Amino acid sequence: MSLAYIFPTNLEHAGLKIKFLGQLKALSKKYYVRSHYFNYLTSDNLIKKLCLYLWFEIKSCLFIMVSSRVYIRYNPKSIFTNCFSILFSIFKPIYLEHNSILSNELPFINRTIENQIHALFYWLFKYFPFSHVSVTKEIKNHLMSLGFKSDQIMYIQNGYLPPDKNEQFVNQSLIERVKSFQHSYQKLAIFVGNGYSWHGIQSLISITEQFPDLGFIIVGPYNINENHKNLMYTGKQSPETISQLYKMCFIGIGSLNFKSIQLTEACPLKTREYLANGLPILVNYKDCASDIPELSPYIFHLDLESPQTTMSIIMNQSFDHHNIQSLALSKLSWETLLADI
Incomplete structure (x- = not known):
C-alpha cells in the first residue's frame, strides 16, 4: 500500500529535518512512501522560491491522486495541496497533522493574510472526512471547540529519532571552552533554540544570577548583551557539536514564553532531543x-x-542519564507513536 507523506516546509530548521526523517523512516516500514517537502533555501531569490513552490504544489497534488493514503503536515500556505486534500478526502484516508494553534500564532508574528487563509481552510476541513492528528491535547480541544468531530481527531505527540552524525563537524574549540567553563560550576544546564520570541531567552537570563553554582549554556542565534559570569553563549552550532554539549550537562531547559502565543501545553522537538540524550527537562x-x-x-x-x-x-538530585535516554528512545519512537496511521 502506498502513502504520500507531504511536508510543506523546507528542511533548513534542524529540528524539522529530524522530524521529517524520523516520520519518514517509521512510515516507510509500513508503506511504500512517496515523500515530498519544500525544496528551497531562505537565501534563494523570490522567483526561484515561487517556481519551487509551484513545483511543490504540482507534485503534492499528483502524489495525493496516485497514493492509497496521504499524511500531510498542515500548512495554510500550501493552498493547492490543501484544496486537493479536501477533494480526495472523500475517496481515501487523509491525515492532517496540526502542530500549533495558528489562530494565536499567526497574528502574533503579524501574518494577517495567512491567518485569514488558515481560517477559511479550517472552516472547510470540518465538513470533510479527514483524520486530524493533533500533537497536543490542547490543540485537540481547540479543534473540537471549532466544531471538528472528536472521533476524527487523534492525539499523537511528537517523537524523536536520533539523526546520523559526522564527528568531523564537531566544533572542538568550543568543546574545550565549555570544558573550561564547566570547572567553575557544580553542574551545567543547557538551552538550545532557533531564535523564536516564545523561547523566552530573557526569562532564562533573568534567573541565571540567582543560581551561582549552576552554569548555563545558551545555543542558538540570539543577540545577548547581558554579561553574567555563569552564562555562556555559543551562538548557532552543528547538531554534532550540540550532541557533545549534552554529554557535559545535567538538564535541558525548554521554551519559557509559550504564553505569548497562548499555549499552556506543547511537545517541542527540542525537549524530546534533551530526553533522548539522557537529560531531564x-x-x-x-x-x-x-x-x-x-x-x-x-x-x-x-x-x-x-x-x-x-x-x-x-x-x-542525581540522574541515571543512560536510563532516561533508553526510556525516551523507546517511548518516543516514531514507530510506536505512528502505529495507528
Missing part, C-alpha cells in the same frame, strides 16, 4: 512527554516567579 508549561508515565519523573516545572524551589530540588 525543565519547563514552565505542560510538556506532552509527561503523559508517558515512564518519562514523567524527569520533567520539572519551573515557576519563573519563584524558581528557587524547583531548582533546589533538581540540584540535589
Whole structure:
C-alpha cells in the first residue's frame, strides 16, 4: 500500500529535518512512501522560491491522486495541496497533522493574510472526512471547540529519532571552552533554540544570577548583551557539536514564553532531543512527554516567579542519564507513536 507523506516546509530548521526523517523512516516500514517537502533555501531569490513552490504544489497534488493514503503536515500556505486534500478526502484516508494553534500564532508574528487563509481552510476541513492528528491535547480541544468531530481527531505527540552524525563537524574549540567553563560550576544546564520570541531567552537570563553554582549554556542565534559570569553563549552550532554539549550537562531547559502565543501545553522537538540524550527537562508549561508515565519523573516545572524551589530540588538530585535516554528512545519512537496511521 502506498502513502504520500507531504511536508510543506523546507528542511533548513534542524529540528524539522529530524522530524521529517524520523516520520519518514517509521512510515516507510509500513508503506511504500512517496515523500515530498519544500525544496528551497531562505537565501534563494523570490522567483526561484515561487517556481519551487509551484513545483511543490504540482507534485503534492499528483502524489495525493496516485497514493492509497496521504499524511500531510498542515500548512495554510500550501493552498493547492490543501484544496486537493479536501477533494480526495472523500475517496481515501487523509491525515492532517496540526502542530500549533495558528489562530494565536499567526497574528502574533503579524501574518494577517495567512491567518485569514488558515481560517477559511479550517472552516472547510470540518465538513470533510479527514483524520486530524493533533500533537497536543490542547490543540485537540481547540479543534473540537471549532466544531471538528472528536472521533476524527487523534492525539499523537511528537517523537524523536536520533539523526546520523559526522564527528568531523564537531566544533572542538568550543568543546574545550565549555570544558573550561564547566570547572567553575557544580553542574551545567543547557538551552538550545532557533531564535523564536516564545523561547523566552530573557526569562532564562533573568534567573541565571540567582543560581551561582549552576552554569548555563545558551545555543542558538540570539543577540545577548547581558554579561553574567555563569552564562555562556555559543551562538548557532552543528547538531554534532550540540550532541557533545549534552554529554557535559545535567538538564535541558525548554521554551519559557509559550504564553505569548497562548499555549499552556506543547511537545517541542527540542525537549524530546534533551530526553533522548539522557537529560531531564525543565519547563514552565505542560510538556506532552509527561503523559508517558515512564518519562514523567524527569520533567520539572519551573515557576519563573519563584524558581528557587524547583531548582533546589533538581540540584540535589542525581540522574541515571543512560536510563532516561533508553526510556525516551523507546517511548518516543516514531514507530510506536505512528502505529495507528
